[in-house]
Amino acid sequence: MKTNLNKITKKGKALYLAYDQGLEHGPSQDFNDKNINPEYIIEIAKKGKFQGIVFQKGIAEKYYKEIKNSKIPLILKLNGKTNLFKGEPIARQLCSVKEAVKLGASAIGYTIYIGSQYESIMMNEFEKIEEETHARGLPVILWVYPRGKSIKDDTSREIMAYSARVGLELGADIVKLKYGGNKEDLHWTVQSAGKTKVIIAGGVKKQEKELLKQVREIIQAGAIGLAVGRNVWQSSRPLAITKRIQEIVWK
Numbered sequence: 341m342k343t344n345l346n347k348i349t350k351k352g353k354a355l356y357l358a359y360d361q362g363l364e365h366g367p368s369q370d371f372n373d374k375n376i377n378p379e380y381i382i383e384i385a386k387k388g389k390f391q392g393i394v395f396q397k398g399i400a401e402k403y404y405k406e407i408k409n410s411k412i413p414l415i416l417k418l419n420g421k422t423n424l425f426k427g428e429p430i431a432r433q434l435c436s437v438k439e440a441v442k443l444g445a446s447a448i449g450y451t452i453y454i455g456s457q458y459e460s461i462m463m464n465e466f467e468k469i470e471e472e473t474h475a476r477g478l479p480v481i482l483w484v485y486p487r488g489k490s491i492k493d494d495t496s497r498e499i500m501a502y503s504a505r506v507g508l509e510l511g512a513d514i515v516k517l518k519y520g521g522n523k524e525d526l527h528w529t530v531q532s533a534g535k536t537k538v539i540i541a542g543g544v545k546k547q548e549k550e551l552l553k554q555v556r557e558i559i560q561a562g563a564i565g566l567a568v569g570r571n572v573w574q575s576s577r578p579l580a581i582t583k584r585i586q587e588i589v590w591k
């Protein structure tokens with residue numbers, strides 16, 4: 341059965357605004373006086389006409405009205421973790437699919453740290469989430485991040501392609517990966533994902549020129565777009581940089 345991605349894509353491409361860094365990194369690492377406020381982020385998503393906005397359950401609940409009024413599709417992240425514990429990574433489920441649907445989610449997000457000692461727990465948890473989400477006709481986006489002491493280089497050709505393939509094998513509609521900066525490697529990665537679509541994470545804030553060069557390579561390699569956070573909402577001109585990214589994605 342094919343999941344309909346129309347609600348969270350435009351002409352087969354997508355640009356999502358990611359804002360789960362408050363949980364993943366803590367506010368002091370990434371936020372300032374402006375972008376600490378989720379309403380500021382919702383405004384960017386709305387004015388920038390993103391294909392989706394990524395939140396954890398708490399923000400989706402507390403800013404329910406603002407998100408609904410923005411009409412930007414909500415992608416609800418069902419698991420997450422802080423960065424305080426430094427051992428082998430694991431992010432457990434923090435919100436049910438049922439609750440996500442109640443909060444208006446148009447898609448579900450989940451992270452698996454492949455290579456971690458605990459990958460099987462996350463894979464198993466994801467299986468149940470994937471089954472329930474698809475039964476409700478919603479798409480699943482899987483963040484596949486290779487992490488833990490078994491992983492030497494998380495953006496090598498082999499590891500990126502492996503991450504993409506994990507997305508396909510586990511039934512994700514879209515797999516979200518980190519880009520290592522080599523277009524050929526990403527092309528192989530996209531091939532490895534088969535019918536699962538590939539999107540790329542923005543990463544730490546870069547110079548505009550460098551970011552746009554990467555966006556160009558990402559699209560040329562066959563990814564359908566990006567889920568960007570810090571490179572947009574840490575920018576002093578978030579809508580201008582959004583427009584530049586969109587011009588490349590929908591060229």
Ligand code: FBP
Nearest residue numbers: 358360361364541542543568569570
């Ligand atoms: P950015 O564009 O800000 O990198 O956001 C993408 C993202 O995947 C977020 O969804 C997530 O919070 C963060 O990156 C994970 O960061 P880390 O690599 O430190 O785990």
